[in-house]
Amino acid sequence: MHSFKDLTAQFSQHFEKQQFPEQPSKLYNAASHILGISGKRIRPVLCLMGNELFDDLRTDAFEVGSAIELFHNFTLLHDDIMDKAPIRRGKPTVHTVYGEPAAILAGDVMLIYVYERLNKIETHYKQKIISVFNKAAIEVCEGQQLDMDFEGMEPEKVQYDDYVHMIGLKTSVLLAASLQLGAIIGGAGEGNQQHIYSFGKNIGIAFQIQDDYLDAFGDPEKFGKQQGGDILVNKKTFLLLKALELCTPEQRAELKMLMETSPADKVERVLALFRSCKVDEWAEKEKERFQQLAFQSLDNVAVLSNRKAALMEVANYLLNRQQ
Amino acid sequence: MHSFKDLTAQFSQHFEKQQFPEQPSKLYNAASHILGISGKRIRPVLCLMGNELFDDLRTDAFEVGSAIELFHNFTLLHDDIMDKAPIRRGKPTVHTVYGEPAAILAGDVMLIYVYERLNKIETHYKQKIISVFNKAAIEVCEGQQLDMDFEGMEPEKVQYDDYVHMIGLKTSVLLAASLQLGAIIGGAGEGNQQHIYSFGKNIGIAFQIQDDYLDAFGDPEKFGKQQGGDILVNKKTFLLLKALELCTPEQRAELKMLMETSPADKVERVLALFRSCKVDEWAEKEKERFQQLAFQSLDNVAVLSNRKAALMEVANYLLNRQQ
Numbered sequence: 001m002h003s004f005k006d007l008t009a010q011f012s013q014h015f016e017k018q019q020f021p022e023q024p025s026k027l028y029n030a031a032s033h034i035l036g037i038s039g040k041r042i043r044p045v046l047c048l049m050g051n052e053l054f055d056d057l058r059t060d061a062f063e064v065g066s067a068i069e070l071f072h073n074f075t076l077l078h079d080d081i082m083d084k085a086p087i088r089r090g091k092p093t094v095h096t097v098y099g100e101p102a103a104i105l106a107g108d109v110m111l112i113y114v115y116e117r118l119n120k121i122e123t124h125y126k127q128k129i130i131s132v133f134n135k136a137a138i139e140v141c142e143g144q145q146l147d148m149d150f151e152g153m154e155p156e157k158v159q160y161d162d163y164v165h166m167i168g169l170k171t172s173v174l175l176a177a178s179l180q181l182g183a184i185i186g187g188a189g190e191g192n193q194q195h196i197y198s199f200g201k202n203i204g205i206a207f208q209i210q211d212d213y214l215d216a217f218g219d220p221e222k223f224g225k226q227q228g229g230d231i232l233v234n235k236k237t238f239l240l241l242k243a244l245e246l247c248t249p250e251q252r253a254e255l256k257m258l259m260e261t262s263p264a265d266k267v268e269r270v271l272a273l274f275r276s277c278k279v280d281e282w283a284e285k286e287k288e289r290f291q292q293l294a295f296q297s298l299d300n301v302a303v304l305s306n307r308k309a310a311l312m313e314v315a316n317y318l319l320n321r322q323q
Numbered sequence: 324m325h326s327f328k329d330l331t332a333q334f335s336q337h338f339e340k341q342q343f344p345e346q347p348s349k350l351y352n353a354a355s356h357i358l359g360i361s362g363k364r365i366r367p368v369l370c371l372m373g374n375e376l377f378d379d380l381r382t383d384a385f386e387v388g389s390a391i392e393l394f395h396n397f398t399l400l401h402d403d404i405m406d407k408a409p410i411r412r413g414k415p416t417v418h419t420v421y422g423e424p425a426a427i428l429a430g431d432v433m434l435i436y437v438y439e440r441l442n443k444i445e446t447h448y449k450q451k452i453i454s455v456f457n458k459a460a461i462e463v464c465e466g467q468q469l470d471m472d473f474e475g476m477e478p479e480k481v482q483y484d485d486y487v488h489m490i491g492l493k494t495s496v497l498l499a500a501s502l503q504l505g506a507i508i509g510g511a512g513e514g515n516q517q518h519i520y521s522f523g524k525n526i527g528i529a530f531q532i533q534d535d536y537l538d539a540f541g542d543p544e545k546f547g548k549q550q551g552g553d554i555l556v557n558k559k560t561f562l563l564l565k566a567l568e569l570c571t572p573e574q575r576a577e578l579k580m581l582m583e584t585s586p587a588d589k590v591e592r593v594l595a596l597f598r599s600c601k602v603d604e605w606a607e608k609e610k611e612r613f614q615q616l617a618f619q620s621l622d623n624v625a626v627l628s629n630r631k632a633a634l635m636e637v638a639n640y641l642l643n644r645q646q
Contacts, residue, residue, distance in 0.1 A: 027468040078431060082424035101405035101471055104427060108401060109464040111434050112457055119453045123446060130442045134435055141432040145350040148424055 373505020
């Protein structure tokens with residue numbers, strides 16, 4: 001059994017070997033650019049952990065992990081084009097550097113390379129692996145479309161359950177599938193696969209609630225982002241949608257006025273409103289609720305509990321930052 | 324053995340069953356839009372023919388053909404965004420109707436569905452099928468990047484051989500791979516696979532030379548396009564690149580002036596220049612040369628010649644229009 005840190009190092013070593021050919025250079029430089037500015041390789045490490053929960057690590061888990069990480073980066077690249085985002089993690093986005101056409105094409109070729117990786121694994125579970133992977137990949141695209149659909153809607157028209165469904169697709173199913181794919185490689189049966197999937201799905205939603213909470217109420221120095229960044233751009237978050245549900249008609253009118261007019265003290269006043277309708281307390285409980293669902297699912301996985309240590313570690317790492 | 328017409332009808336019946344879920348509707352309507360405005364399903368029919376060259380038609384050839392047709396439509400959809408094309412085959416392009424973000428995402432989800440189709444086939448040749456498919460798919464992306472790279476260059480800087488290489492990637496390898504994939508399903512050995520691939524590759528290049536020729540010298544009524552459309556937009560074509568190679572310094576200066584100033588009689592004057600440096604005669608010979616290479620490869624396929632009838636038919640259909 002390996003620790004989170006250990007598996008991250010092992011995966012990075014595997015992943016950072018030459019990914020792409022040299023020519024055409026613009027195409028592959030654009031694809032390499034996004035790999036250089038993305039994050040912590042959480043998803044492939046979850047795949048390795050899913051494998052190790054049930055059996056010794058296999059080479060296939062590194063191939064499937066690489067496929068997952070390439071796919072995740074492909075979605076970041078194309079999402080940045082769709083969102084017209086100039087910056088990601090402090091670096092210029094791919095389309096800003098290489099132009100939109102090359103950026104679209106670089107994402108496309110990355111998605112084909114995803115399946116080059118998946119095509120390398122052993123035959124006996126290839127059908128199942130590609131099927132589970134594709135289900136998640138399709139859901140990620142559907143989540144992105146729902147997110148864009150919601151963006152064009154008045155916030156009070158977006159139902160809370162529909163929002164949770166969208167966030168689940170956009171951000172959680174890939175975490176969940178990463179664990180399940182690893183579990184398949186480790187030889188897990190269908191029941192255990194579903195438990196570990198459910199663990200990942202609920203951790204993902206709890207993480208997103210925490211992310212929204214920290215953007216509003218976190219310590220900006222520790223969190224590393226501008227406080228109230230979501231509020232400034234009227235982003236639909238767990239907090240905003242729930243606030244609109246919980247608040248009085250007067251509070252709703254004030255919230256809408258603040259969103260429409262964006263006065264200088266917008267962030268403070270929205271935060272005050274959030275507090276007065278207790279959406280901060282609600283968010284902590286809602287995160288806790290999903291976290292409990294996740295740990296319940298992990299409990300249900302039928303392996304010795306000492307095998308679950310690394311997953312507990314990563315869950316605590318994801319869900320306890322800045323607290 | 325089935326005719327071209329027969330196979331087209333069989334494939335269409337298979338392909339036009341429900342491709343996508345209903346929701347999110349914008350995403351899947353955008354994906355369905357491109358399927359509704361694209362053409363003659365040549366590539367999947369080549370896949371069926373590749374299968375039937377060696378053995379009775381198998382269901383897998385319909386699945387792989389569907390994957391190929393979905394992939395081809397995905398490339399059309401994304402290419403139209405990259406080229407900012409408002410119209411395809413007389414209909415508004417996907418991004419014109421649904422906006423760029425949904426159009427990018429619709430292409431992405433289509434590419435995932437490509438692999439859903441490929442994942443349905445029998446296990447024993449799945450690794451080989453996905454590998455051959457991916458090689459072609461990657462080359463199509465590389466060809467599109469090279470095409471965009473060339474677009475930004477002065478025409479006399481583009482080497483003829485590099486141009487042939489680009490056209491091969493962008494337009495021929497998918498035709499070639501369609502035949503090879505069908506041949507694999509039909510049980511062909513490596514040698515026969517390579518012969519049929521080479522047939523498709525050379526037919527594709529001959530077709531492109533003919534396409535460029537007809538745009539310049541064809542009967543616009545029969546060809547269905549504006550005569551000299553390529554000349555009007557200074558498109559790099561076989562004719563233009565070869566003309567720049569064959570012409571005198573004076574002719575080259577005139578050609579460059581016509582491209583830069585676009586006078587009212589540009590098409591006539593460029594055509595006169597093309598004729599005076601005999602690029603029209605050259606194009607007919609060059610097309611003939613690739614056509615001969617193609618038929619030589621088809622001859623080399625070790626099956627009874629009566630099995631090749633449908634492929635001869637489709638080659639003649641593709642290469643003798645308007646003559």
